[in-house]
Amino acid sequence: MIVVVGAGIAGLCAALAAAGDSRLGSEGLSAGGRASIPKNGTYRQQEVLLVCKDKFVESNTYHAQGGVATAIFNDDSPALHATDTMAAGHGLCDRTAVDILTDEGARRVRELIGDGWHVDRDGEGHVLRGLEAAHCRSRVVHAGGDATGKVLELDVSAMVRENPNITVLEHAFLNDVLVRDGHVTGVRLAVRDAQDGVETRVVDTDRVVLATGGAGRLFPYTTNPAVATGDGLAAAIRAGAQVADLEFYQFHPTALAIGEHFLVSEAVRGEGAVLLDEHGRRFMADIDPKAELAPRDVVARANFRTMQAQGGKPIMLDVSPMGKENPDLAEFLRHRFPTIDVYTRSLGFDWSKEPIPVAPAAHYWMGGIRTDLFGRASIPGLYAAGECARTGVQGANRLASNSLLEGMVYGYRAGLAAANDTDGTVWQPQDFDNSAIENMPVCQQPMLLHMPDATTQPNVAQSLVWDRARIEDVMWKHVGVIRDGDSLSQGVRELGEALSMANAADSADMSKTIAQPTAYAERIIMWENRNLLTAERVALNFAQRMCGIATMTAAFVKAADEAVETTDYRTPRTYACTRIVDTRKTTPGLRPFEKYAVTCGGGHNHRYGLSDAVMVKDNHLAALAEQGIDMAGAIRHIREQVGHTTHIEVEVDRLEQIKAALEGGADTIMLDNFSLEDTCKGVDLIAGNAIVEASGNMTLERIPQVAATGVDVISVGALTHSVSSIDLGLDWN
Template sequence: MSEVIVVGSGIAGLIAAIETSRKYAVTLITKAELSESNTRYAQGGIAAALFEDDSVAEHVADTLRAGAGLSSKSVVEVLCSEGPARVRDLIRLGVAFDQHNGELARGLEAAHSRPRVLHAGGDATGFAIESALVHTIRATGNITILEHTFVKDLILHDGRVVGVEILDATGNPRSLSADAVILASGGAGQLYLHTTNPAVATGDGIAIALRAGAELADLEFYQFHPTTLAVPGNFLISEALRGDGAVLLDAEGHRFMKAVHPGAELAPRDVVARSIAEQMAAQNGAPVFLDASALGADFLKERFPTIDAACRTYGFDWASQPVPVTPAAHYWMGGVRTDEWGRTSLPGLFAVGEVACTGVHGANRLASNSLLESLVFAWRCASLLSNDDFSGKAWPVFTDEATVLPLQQEVGSATPVDRKALQTLMWEAVGIYREESVLLRAAKQLCLWKPNGTTASDYETANLLDLSRVMVAAASMRQESRGAHWRNDFPETSPNFHHHQYFRREGSAR
């Protein structure tokens, strides 16, 4: 029987494992416990055109508009047209989305032309999805689960991925073989000092794919969520709150987004995040405020119970007064380059979810499309594998030439990298604003650090160092402002950069 390894236990990994196990023996590897992933913390919901007053075409148009000219229309059409059926599949798997008057409840989020975002448990959508899928996984007999297991690298033979090198739960190195490996290991929010991402989001899948020679794409595009509580840990304040009527205020209590964009608080995320950053700069770094008091205490507690509890934990009575908010790193549009079936440039290697770059999000992700993308393309990947596509004969040959990007080498006097220092550097150099002089200084500093140690945590930090180097290079090369990538020295969008940037490691073959 063929063997498939799935790396990661968010929605993408769990769906890939469940669907692939219908035909193959599956080993599901996760570096923490099974239920710990970015999915678990998703508040807002999952977008899909499920309602009579909505359409796939409108969802496609909203997604393309948010992507600032770089979303792949054909792949967006796959996402939006297959999304409704996949959401219904989630319901069949036990996800209990919230209802209103006997019908699915839905919310409005930024840059959506219609309310189409489903939620569960008010603002605990990710937890509800994760819980239902973990229950299904536990009840599936053809899946071996390896928790607290770190995937260190991919194993290649004759240019094909044939397995993974791991550190098992006791810290011992082992090798596992497979006919196919599906990366579903999530994003890399831990690149940044301020992030909404959990500690496990260290970009391991993207880093091991890079080292193996896989092509990466759109690395310069990182989305910053506009509203997190201005407290240690940057607790996420869902965009759905603004969709229900909460407004942003400056330090003097004045609403400022109406003068910035016609969508005001529901402008695209990059616009809102930059506007908040600019307002904070004008206030000598003081946070802005999110005012949800007009929604009422009962509504806030029922609709947003997770945020309500967090606000009270931090001492904020958000039903009667505004709460301080600030942007934080949230979602990487870039990742391992894939086609619409999850195939990467390396035979035998698939990628789904945030680790992948399908071309759906372009330069700026539309709110609540991330869970949908994970769901749709994990299902498609499993469907392709069900047709025995292990040979590599139908493997995609990407026609756009990838830039050969040498991994920056540290100098002879390099010192061991400190993760906090790395995160601080990335926040300052490749945060909401970028410019050439700062990027050049960052590139030089990154060469003065080297990885150190052989624990899983050490390997995570080494992965973050590799990814920092390629992200800085990508941000330097894109000399324009587009979507989530803003260059102070190139503030206009340029037709010369109306294309994706693809990268592969020096010495790797196509």
């Protein structure tokens, strides 16, 4: 039997695929990527247990408004859809995964429409479509106006109920994925009993598909329903599965700023609505050429900054431009956006006549459990799909209305693989460098994060265990729409302590001394809080360090730039501004990420690897001197060996060595631990005949003085070795 946890569109499609339901998959699969699936004639039919934390249809899918982006129309193509997806993801999407998404997505949508999905149609029966942000075509299919997810969930769940191979278990919370000898052996569930209490149930299985959705409930302002608490992701982390891209969280630009932060769909702006500041001025046209239809992250940050500038007052969403094509605007809004229309009017707004207040809110997690292109995770027998998975299609920012599509495509693929993989099948993930950013430094080896456990908080009291409101408050304060290194570091410290207390409270020993809630709902909230802390701590440990490096680099770059602007230099300069560069002093296993973070802060990489340049240091020169070879001769000998295309840098610690370095033909001369006076003299001696680099004891306070001497480059080891790293380790096995 295969266990599928989660009943959104990803879980439903996984269950149908694993059960061998022929109504899905008739148009076949796309080719591409490392991963493959065994097929001998027909796919296997397996018994499936579909586990739901709440009632069957309650999920993120059920609450989704906007629609499903799909290239099924004559003026569109999967290639165009893929291009838009890559652009929205800022080049960090996996191109192969995206190509599969857009090609197979069109196939799955056509199949579901043929199977009875009630999409919106015009009077002649043609499927209607809408335009949303960052799409070059109108390709978003909707159902029930702005109730697309609800209609999709109800229609596909009906297919699941009709399949005799699928059993649905409602009100069952996933506590843990069980692993023995490196392979999945089952799941531990907390099931609501007849008295509304909790019954622990272990289900033995060697195949588990996690489709548990995201974790929007990390934040106080979110469009996600109450069930979105990162349960599958946290269970996967505890089981030892690889996760990726957890630092990328999408904030939707337009949730209602009052009430329950109700989502005002992207489609509203797609139909022509505009965003206004407190003075009624439209501001997005000044920020991005696409204005209100820029990618979500761009609009969300613009909204947030505008709100900060006006003392926290919300942005106003004005739908009046739609009136040009829809004279009876109120009727159009009631027909096109019935759910939003009812909700806004329930709050006393007539949005056909007045703007409504909106603000950014947590919406979608791009990262998750790292999988291959058939949903396989790093632990044999574990699969993941939907928002809890990191397939590679979302990159740093999800394209509007791609989430339901991803659930269809990769949920189906994960279910197929779970049903048809042979014993011993292992995942075959795409490399991290399969993106649109050329020469982006990457690290293929995973890091091991040491999570706090019960032993770190031996005397925790129940009153100290964090409640949901405190978690949300810290997350919004330190890990919200706009972040910086110091704030992230503070968030890591606070949430780490909170997680250790949550783990202590849940441990077997502590449960004997701490009063545990008995009702199902109360126990679920306690476990959900632990899951939220588990999932976000992993993301924060990585994000706070990278953001800290970028922030520190930016401060050094700013200090150097300000000095250059006020200095009249005596000698020729290689660069317009003094460059701030890193050194070899990086954290083991994090070198590619840390060097990339330096460039994000405006700095430059000194050397990425030993093959990038030749570095001649004082110990090398001392060894050569014993053989009667002077500095100039050594440099000339190196040049003969490496050719004229390889950069040679020579470290000097005395002014007297500069003449020999120039005679030998050094490309860069590093002035190591020179005083300011000697640095000025060194710059004069070199006189533009080589790049001048200053190194040693480079604090932020010294940077303006050193930059004013006229050096071309300042190398700062502190950029990567002095930013705090919390609970990071390596597993070299």
